[in-house]
Amino acid sequence: xxxxxxxxxxxxxxxxxxxxxxxxxxxxxxxxxxxxxxxxxxxxxxxxxxxxxxxxxxxxxxxxxxxxxxxxxxxxxxxxxxxxxxxxxxxxxxxxxxxxxxxxxxxxxxxxxxxxxxxxxxxxxxxxxxxxxxxxxxxxxxxxxxxxxxxxxxxxxxxxxxxxxxxxxxxxxxxxxxxxxxxxxxxxxxxxxxxxxxxxxxxxxxxxxxxxxxxxxxxxxxxxxxxxxxxxxxxxxxxxxxxxxxxxxxxxxxxxxxxxxxxxxxxxxxxxxxxxxxxxxxxxxxxxxxxxxxxxxxxxxxxxxxxxxxxxxxxxxxxxxxxxxxxxxxxx
Amino acid sequence: xxxxxxxxxxxxxxxxxxxxxxxxxxxxxxxxxxxxxxxxxxxxxxxxxxxxxxxxxxxxxxxxxxxxxxxxxxxxxxxxxxxxxxxxxxxxxxxxxxxxxxxxxxxxxxxxxxxxxxxxxxxxxxxxxxxxxxxxxxxxxxxxxxxxxxxxxxxxxxxxxxxxxxxxxxxxxxxxxxxxxxxxxxxxxxxxxxxxxxxxxxxxxxxxxxxxxxxxxxxxxxxxxxxxxxxxxxxxxxxxxxxxxxxxxxxxxxxxxxxxxxxxxxxxxxxxxxxxxxxxxxxxxxxxxxxxxxxxxxxxxxxxxxxxxxxxxxxxxxxxxxxxxxxxxxxxxxxxxxxxxxxxxxxxxxxxxxx
Numbered sequence: 001x002x003x004x005x006x007x008x009x010x011x012x013x014x015x016x017x018x019x020x021x022x023x024x025x026x027x028x029x030x031x032x033x034x035x036x037x038x039x040x041x042x043x044x045x046x047x048x049x050x051x052x053x054x055x056x057x058x059x060x061x062x063x064x065x066x067x068x069x070x071x072x073x074x075x076x077x078x079x080x081x082x083x084x085x086x087x088x089x090x091x092x093x094x095x096x097x098x099x100x101x102x103x104x105x106x107x108x109x110x111x112x113x114x115x116x117x118x119x120x121x122x123x124x125x126x127x128x129x130x131x132x133x134x135x136x137x138x139x140x141x142x143x144x145x146x147x148x149x150x151x152x153x154x155x156x157x158x159x160x161x162x163x164x165x166x167x168x169x170x171x172x173x174x175x176x177x178x179x180x181x182x183x184x185x186x187x188x189x190x191x192x193x194x195x196x197x198x199x200x201x202x203x204x205x206x207x208x209x210x211x212x213x214x215x216x217x218x219x220x221x222x223x224x225x226x227x228x229x230x231x232x233x234x235x236x237x238x239x240x241x242x243x244x245x246x247x248x249x250x251x252x253x254x255x256x257x258x259x260x261x262x263x264x265x266x267x268x269x270x271x272x273x274x275x276x277x278x279x280x281x282x283x284x285x286x287x288x289x290x291x292x293x294x295x296x297x298x299x300x301x302x303x304x305x306x307x308x309x310x311x312x313x314x315x316x317x318x319x320x321x322x323x324x325x326x327x328x329x330x331x332x
Numbered sequence: 333x334x335x336x337x338x339x340x341x342x343x344x345x346x347x348x349x350x351x352x353x354x355x356x357x358x359x360x361x362x363x364x365x366x367x368x369x370x371x372x373x374x375x376x377x378x379x380x381x382x383x384x385x386x387x388x389x390x391x392x393x394x395x396x397x398x399x400x401x402x403x404x405x406x407x408x409x410x411x412x413x414x415x416x417x418x419x420x421x422x423x424x425x426x427x428x429x430x431x432x433x434x435x436x437x438x439x440x441x442x443x444x445x446x447x448x449x450x451x452x453x454x455x456x457x458x459x460x461x462x463x464x465x466x467x468x469x470x471x472x473x474x475x476x477x478x479x480x481x482x483x484x485x486x487x488x489x490x491x492x493x494x495x496x497x498x499x500x501x502x503x504x505x506x507x508x509x510x511x512x513x514x515x516x517x518x519x520x521x522x523x524x525x526x527x528x529x530x531x532x533x534x535x536x537x538x539x540x541x542x543x544x545x546x547x548x549x550x551x552x553x554x555x556x557x558x559x560x561x562x563x564x565x566x567x568x569x570x571x572x573x574x575x576x577x578x579x580x581x582x583x584x585x586x587x588x589x590x591x592x593x594x595x596x597x598x599x600x601x602x603x604x605x606x607x608x609x610x611x612x613x614x615x616x617x618x619x620x621x622x623x624x625x626x627x628x629x630x631x632x633x634x635x636x637x638x639x640x641x642x643x644x645x646x647x648x649x650x651x652x653x654x655x656x657x658x659x660x661x662x663x664x665x666x667x668x669x670x671x672x673x674x675x676x677x678x679x680x681x682x683x684x685x686x687x
Binding site for chain 2: 016017018019020021022023024025026027030034037038041042044045046048049050052053054056057058061064066067068069070071072074075077078079080081082083084085086169170173174184185186187188189190191
């Protein structure tokens with residue numbers, strides 16, 4: 001802005017922001033008293049503002065009741081935006097099709113003349129032209145099947161059209177959101193979270209559980225989570241105050257005799273490791289019988305000739321994906 | 333699983349997880365489970381909510397910036413006064429929080445989350461954060477946000493504060509709220525010293541109000557005067573404007589000190605990232621005025637346009653299609669036909685006569 005500098009006495013003027021900047025001023029000696037300093041600053045400021053006012057009042061102005069109105073030029077100092085630029089939204093499916101076919105958009109009138117009642121009715125809304133519900137008689141055509149209710153058919157067709165339209169609308173919004181150009185008042189939200197193999201919705205974790213998670217995970221570390229860095233809110237691993245459990249000194253010899261249980265447990269462990277004769281005959285017989293019964297039943301049921309290799313094996317570990325009722329396009 | 337958050341302005345009401353309509357494959361114990369993630373459209377149910385959301389949405393031409401004024405753990409009397417005065421100066425486009433905020437530390441990496449949340453909640457893109465400590469007495473951090481994330485920060489200390497109430501002036505010239513201010517920046521420091529350059533930009537952004545294209549000259553009444561006294565100190569004061577009659581159409585300007593005056597001592601500052609700065613300074617291509625080609629304005633002759641006439645190729649010029657050739661043939665044929673008719677008639681008469 002060299003011209004401006006010379007014109008306005010060496011100041012940089014930004015009319016759009018009503019700013020004057022004097023880059024050449026130096027304080028050779030700061031005045032001692034504050035008042036003098038302030039006075040000097042204001043005096044200098046006056047000069048600058050006079051320069052801006054010169055430029056401002058020389059702009060072409062229009063007279064108005066409240067005063068002269070000038071049209072300011074856009075500001076020359078660039079300042080950053082506060083929000084990102086909105087992205088242009090991608091054309092919708094219909095727009096793409098219309099462009100390809102050369103279909104022009106025609107404005108429709110709000111009122112349409114209805115021949116039946118010979119009056120002007122509105123196109124959409126209450127008491128509209130060509131309302132589906134108002135048709136009293138539908139003539140049967142040769143192509144009509146006998147058992148089909150034409151009114152119900154019309155209703156279901158309309159419903160299909162509406163569903164298709166909603167599906168297209170959702171698709172268009174998704175395309176827009178991919179680019180980042182979703183209209184500002186619209187949000188896309190997930191209605192259902194994915195279902196896991198156990199067919200149960202994941203349980204929402206409570207605040208207490210989250211606080212204890214770190215503690216639970218800590219037990220898997222070698223040092224018991226003593227040196228783990230914890231985030232704010234995570235609690236240390238829980239344990240009883242006691243690390244060792246001692247049996248009571250005096251105790252009855254009833255059912256819950258702890259000392260007896262303790263010694264029994266140890267004995268059984270030792271005996272089972274070293275003994276080969278421990279074999280539950282009864283249980284083994286039952287298991288064998290059950291297995292053979294099942295095999296016989298399966299062989300009787302399936303009289304197919306395909307070899308077992310080609311048959312689909314029912315593995316007990318596989319979960320078959322079951323189709324849930326589709327909620328596509330249904331708004332809440 | 334791909335989760336990405338929409339830009340904050342689109343999802344200010346709720347945290348939104350956008351999962352496009354795709355099949356999600358998971359390999360779990362050697363099998364494939366297909367997930368269908370259903371999406372539905374959420375729109376505001378009342379017009380009022382819709383208007384609120386649209387107000388906060390990113391636009392080509394933006395609304396004026398609003399300011400959030402808050403303070404930290406400890407403030408001094410001086411700082412309290414400064415904050416209230418700034419709030420009064422910008423009454424129509426600022427929000428003042430009165431409670432103290434212990435967890436806000438703008439210059440630390442984790443300490444700005446609260447600020448960003450408040451910025452999102454109140455839709456403010458500027459903030460003034462005051463705090464007082466032994467190391468940094470009477471500290472003001474002026475910052476800007478871009479897309480509700482911290483864009484840049486300037487930390488200044490306030491000294492020699494003189495409030496509005498202590499200035500005595502004629503009440504009639506007191507500046508009104510919402511008037512567009514003049515700015516006067518004095519001093520070479522504002523050009524040479526980086527911190528002061530940054531401070532100049534931030535002060536301009538803070539106090540300039542809305543960008544307007546039409547201005548009523550009768551409503552101009554305030555001037556902010558900023559003087560760079562040294563490479564670290566800036567004297568900031570607000571003056572009322574008086575326009576006095578002068579001989580010409582341009583009135584004589586007179587400044588009267590009215591408002592708060594304080595010294596800013598620049599302490600720290602943080603400039604924005606280069607890439608972020610580039611993105612924030614982008615101007616929409618629609619707003620850039622296209623230069624009209626081949627048109628120029630002359631003081632004497634007015635508006636002049638240039639027309640470029642291409643070379644005329646006489647040899648290859650296409651002649652107009654007038655089938656004169658056909659017409660001539662027809663004319664000649666017609667003329668010949670007339671003669672024959674005359675000859676026939678004459679012969680007939682002769683025959684009649686003879687017969």
